Amino acid sequence: MRIDWADGQMPVLRSIRERFAREKPLDGLTVGLCLHITSETGVLVRALKAGGADVVLAASNPYATQHDVAAALRDSADVHAGPPEAWAEDVASVAARAPRIVLDDGADLLSALHAVPQLLEGMLGGTEETTTGLARLRAMNLTVPVFAVNEARAEKALNDRFGTGQSVMDGILRTTNILLAGQTVVVLGYGWTGRGVALAAHGLGATVIVCEVDPLRALEARMEGFAVMPALDAAARGDVFITVTGGQDVLRGEHFAVMKDGAVLANAGHFDVEISLPDLREAAVSVRDVLPLVQQYDLGGRRLNLLAGGRVVNLAAAEGHPAAVMDVSFALQALAAEALARGSFEPGVHQVPDAIEREVAALKLAALGVEIDELTPEQAAYRSLTSPPLGR
Numbered sequence: 169m170r171i172d173w174a175d176g177q178m179p180v181l182r183s184i185r186e187r188f189a190r191e192k193p194l195d196g197l198t199v200g201l202c203l204h205i206t207s208e209t210g211v212l213v214r215a216l217k218a219g220g221a222d223v224v225l226a227a228s229n230p231y232a233t234q235h236d237v238a239a240a241l242r243d244s245a246d247v248h249a250g251p252p253e254a255w256a257e258d259v260a261s262v263a264a265r266a267p268r269i270v271l272d273d274g275a276d277l278l279s280a281l282h283a284v285p286q287l288l289e290g291m292l293g294g295t296e297e298t299t300t301g302l303a304r305l306r307a308m309n310l311t312v313p314v315f316a317v318n319e320a321r322a323e324k325a326l327n328d329r330f331g332t333g334q335s336v337m338d339g340i341l342r343t344t345n346i347l348l349a350g351q352t353v354v355v356l357g358y359g360w361t362g363r364g365v366a367l368a369a370h371g372l373g374a375t376v377i378v379c380e381v382d383p384l385r386a387l388e389a390r391m392e393g394f395a396v397m398p399a400l401d402a403a404a405r406g407d408v409f410i411t412v413t414g415g416q417d418v419l420r421g422e423h424f425a426v427m428k429d430g431a432v433l434a435n436a437g438h439f440d441v442e443i444s445l446p447d448l449r450e451a452a453v454s455v456r457d458v459l460p461l462v463q464q465y466d467l468g469g470r471r472l473n474l475l476a477g478g479r480v481v482n483l484a485a486a487e488g489h490p491a492a493v494m495d496v497s498f499a500l501q502a503l504a505a506e507a508l509a510r511g512s513f514e515p516g517v518h519q520v521p522d523a524i525e526r527e528v529a530a531l532k533l534a535a536l537g538v539e540i541d542e543l544t545p546e547q548a549a550y551r552s553l554t555s556p557p558l559g560r
């Protein structure tokens with residue numbers, strides 16, 4: 169049922185599945201997946217199966233496995249989803265099937281395969297979904313091509329910006345049920361993700377302040393209509409603080425010391441080190457749980473409310489990215505798998521080919537019922553001129 173619901177939200181992957189069913193680009197190939205086992209991954213498995221693949225699957229994070237989905241997928245795929253303590257064995261079981269194509273999230277499966285070189289014989293390549301995984305792959309001696317799905321423009325524009333932006337608000341609202349309209353929201357970090365968070369907070373009626381350390385990004389934030397200032401100045405003004413930098417101690421003792429009574433602290437960065445918990449504990453005279461996932465630190469008359477223990481708020485307090493966003497990520501994965509099956513690429517990390525990005529964007533627009541113009545032949549010829557005339 170859960171997979172069917174996700175399927176309804178994933179029209180891009182559905183249209184790829186329909187084409188795959190006709191063309192069978194993955195016919196006879198074993199495709200190994202090491203991804204979060206969720207309903208959206210179930211929809212990806214359906215597309216790969218329609219393309220003729222033999223799918224073998226383990227969880228990239230066993231704690232995030234939806235076990236009803238794993239059970240439902242056992243009819244159509246070779247699923248290794250045991251308890252967390254058996255996770256390494258599960259990944260090894262997928263590697264032992266010597267998949268020809270690998271779709272990875274954290275580089276655990278590709279690393280396991282590289283540890284046993286004979287398993288790599290005949291391998292066509294893989295894809296990687298995360299920044300962390302790409303860093304690991306770039307640091308090792310890769311003997312197969314891998315597409316950096318995480319770095320695709322479509323992924324950044326839709327997944328990081330809109331998926332994270334909306335789901336971070338969802339996490340904050342579920343835990344606190346505050347009205348964001350009229351509040352001052354401070355967003356620390358204005359990368360792809362922070363930009364989405366700022367946009368979503370603005371869309372809900374909040375006044376948004378952005379704090380940055382990169383002058384170009386700070387300038388962009390200012391030109392896009394947000395107030396920009398140092399974190400210490402923003403600390404005294406904000407009602408809600410959201411860290412999303414990938415760094416550590418972005419909010420720390422000096423900031424807590426000037427925050428207003430009742431301020432809400434949330435982190436949307438990957439690790440729970442962006443809000444300094446040691447500083448918060450040190451400053452507090454007492455701590456209590458005021459709501460599920462809301463801890464209140466009393467700083468001697470001023471109370472600061474920490475959400476989800478400083479863990480990534482859209483995953484710890486909400487459901488992460490909506491299926492419609494994963495639709496784009498997994499469409500990139502499915503088309504990258506097809507490219508690996510049809511073409512031949514040098515070993516190493518590659519950017520997702522532009523043609524794939526365009527196909528995904530075009531399918532998404534079609535799913536939204538949006539049509540756009542095409543260049544006329546004359547316009548296309550003009551654009552291809554190396555030295556266009558200065559005027560008519």
Ligand SMILES: NC(=O)c1ccc[n+]([C@@H]2O[C@H](COP(=O)([O-])OP(=O)(O)OC[C@H]3O[C@@H](n4cnc5c(N)ncnc54)[C@H](O)[C@@H]3O)[C@@H](O)[C@H]2O)c1
Nearest residue numbers: 357358359360361379380381382412413414415436437438
């Ligand atoms: N919650 C989610 O679902 C989700 C989704 C995607 C990424 N992330 C995480 O969010 C974090 C940011 O990702 P991104 O892709 O936007 O990264 P990014 O590198 O594009 O942007 C981070 C920004 O933070 C700024 N920054 C760094 N230290 C700072 C500081 N002390 N104060 C203010 N600004 C600072 C940087 O200058 C940069 O502009 C990472 O940890 C990433 O893993 C979370």
